[in-house]
Amino acid sequence: MANASALSPARLDEVHKVGSAAIRLALVGVGKIARDQHLPALARNPAFELVAAVNRDGPLTHVSTFSDIAAMLASGIEVDAVSLCTPPACRYELAREAIEAGLHVMLEKPPAASVAEVHDLEQRAQQRGLTLFTTWHSREAAGVEPAREWLSERTIESVRVTWKEDIRVWHPGQHWILQAGGMGVFDPGINALSILTRILPDKLTMRSATLEYPSNWESPIAAEVAMSHGSAARVQASFDFLYSGTPCWDIEVLTDEQTLLLAEGGSRLYIDEMPHLAAADQEYARLYQRFAELIAAGNSDVDSTPLQLVADAFKLGHRQQSAAFHF
Incomplete structure (x- = not known):
């Protein structure tokens, strides 16, 4: 059996x-x-x-x-x-x-x-x-933990997230992603949120959101969100599912000393535009290694923080309707 x-x-x-x-x-x-x-x-x-x-x-x-x-x-x-x-x-x-x-x-x-x-x-x-x-696979990108350590020693002044890709290229024919419960542009956008909630030392709070819905679908295809980090820093994020050309998965953090950039989904790390780290994709290899370790130790690893931020964006978001979208 x-x-x-x-x-x-x-x-x-x-x-x-x-x-x-x-x-x-x-x-x-x-x-x-x-x-x-x-x-x-x-x-x-x-x-x-x-x-x-x-x-x-x-x-x-x-x-x-x-x-x-x-x-x-x-x-x-x-x-x-x-x-x-x-x-x-x-x-x-x-x-x-x-x-x-x-x-x-x-x-x-x-x-x-x-x-x-x-x-x-x-x-x-x-x-x-x-x-x-x-699992949050983007947290396993090579630059995430070095960025977290670097930011822990500095004061964060502002954060800018640009997360743009072409849904037809990265999610071809996946209609579920724009249906109710599919999360739309937040399906890739939550990758950025998972990185933010890992590298930033203080809690993120959703403040406002503008969500763009195609007239024939039930989930947003683009979004602009504003969050706060700690007591002062502002965090702005742009998510776009209709971006043609090379995708852009960047997080830029301005601190009291220098500017950090996590590019290409966290695989590349720059400090004041100077390359600091670049590595091949090992995200899923690390996830399965972690799963094996958790099973062996009899432990769990559960974090719903990025999902809560998406839920807050839907709750607070101002809805705008755009033209119909077809795969």
Whole structure:
């Protein structure tokens, strides 16, 4: 039968040992992000064995594929953990089903459609003694931790975020992203918010937002938001899903001494326009390594702060209607 409880003491001992049996993982939702990032990261990580997939759009090669989690559990395949890569609107129900089956859960960002769902999943995982990991992949970009350390020693005066990309290039045909619960431009924008809430030493508070909705969709395709950091610093962010050309994923922080720039989603760090750090993408490799460590230690890592900021932007936002958008 499929695993119906947390890892047994004997299997936990195996996980702790170098060269031990891998954590048996099922990938749930095999869309673009799963194929581009999750599958390559899993293939390179000996801590995991991909034993199953749950996918409504057809089977994966070389791995047993099921139409839903219930069918996977009934199949007899032994599974220890799942990684959920579905759209956020259905992620809560899937995560809850996995937790009730005794499986550790890793959630693609954003972890759910609402903060309340995240809190409920956290409580359920804690009650069952299971690991819940709400991932924020952009926090794993090479420049994020050096930026956090550098900013901790300085006074922040202002922050400017420019996060612009072409939805047709980066999310081709993904209609769910502009449907209710899809978050629209905040799906990529939340990556910037996850970095901000990691590198800035004080709390971010949403102050105002202007949200642009296409006349034929239910989620914004562009947004301008204003936040405050600590008692004084202003944080401005521009999010755009209709930006053609090279995408721009930049965060500029003006301090009392110098100006820091995190460019290309955090992979490049500049101080006063001078290159300080540049590194290849290892975001998902680091996420899966962290998931393995959490399972071995019997811990969870749950943070809904970026999602709360998005919720606040929707609550405070002034809505503007724009022309219809078609993929």
